[in-house]
Amino acid sequence: MSWTQLGYSFAGVIALALIARWLRLGESRIASVAQARETAEQMLAGFVAHDAVIGTDGGAGLVAGNGTIAVLKRHGARIAARRLIAPLALSQGIEGVRIETGERLFGSVLLFGVTDAEVRAIEASAGRPRDVVVTLH
Template structure:
């Protein structure tokens, strides 16, 4: 193998990486409340979303729905979801609120930059069946 082949191989890999970045492949950031609601409805059968709180880093979200709350988190290049019933088990941290999923494999999820009061307000909308903005 000579230097030309090595150079062309490196250039090819960099080119593919740039194309993947341009196409936003592998990006699973939760960027808006509307996207979180849509994702929860698609992933959880019979779930009808009406409100959402998302972490400021885009790694997690809580979505209020018809009698339940969807917990979303980034899982590699995709988003994973679990259906939870209120009241949620919360821990306030300096970074935000940690929500316990109740499942060991899914684990606890940190809603970065979110206050416990925001999560409790979202929980209340599930009980009342109202919308949260």
Template sequence: MPLSWEVIGYGLAGLIGLALVARWLRLAESRISDAAQAREMAENLLAGFVAHGAVVGTDGNAALVAGSGAVAMLKRRGAKVVARRLLPPVALSQDVEGVRVETGEQMFGGVLLFGVTADEVRSLESSLTFH
């Protein structure tokens, strides 16, 4: 059965409808907008984590948050933000786009902090307090 223009039209209308529903449900708004939001997210996602500083990638996809004795790595995953607790010093490498932080966890993977420098991450790490 050949594909008709009518079927293609219905398919496109369905895709547009799904995009509108997703926008209405605000599924695409999990962007990490600033350091204050990153600190709040880290405290909500990690039990007992008390944040005091953060660096956020300029694209809003990831952030590194300093707390008492650890850092929280935040990363957008679909419509949600997920977090992992990392112990310093974090393994990182400077890329052209920013800093890549290696979490050591295969499922979480490395995270690119777009527009962030290695010096900013090391400065954040040096601000850690141990309680």
């Protein structure tokens, strides 16, 4: 192998890394409340989202739905979701609120920069029915 081949190989790897960064491949940040609601509705069957809160780092989110709560977190290059029922087991720390999901493989979820009061508000709004339409025949 010559130095020229080594240089071209190195340049090719750098070019591929730049293209992946430009295309934002592998980025799984939860960027907005609207994205969190949409992701929860897509990933959990029958889930209708109405309120949400996300961590300031975009690593996790909490979405209130029709009687349940969706917990979202980054899992590699994707976002993983689980459905929980209130009351949530949580602990307040300096960095934010940690929610225990009760699932060993999913683990706990840290909502960075979120307060206990914000989580309790989401938890309370999950129990309230929204936009209930009753039809009489």
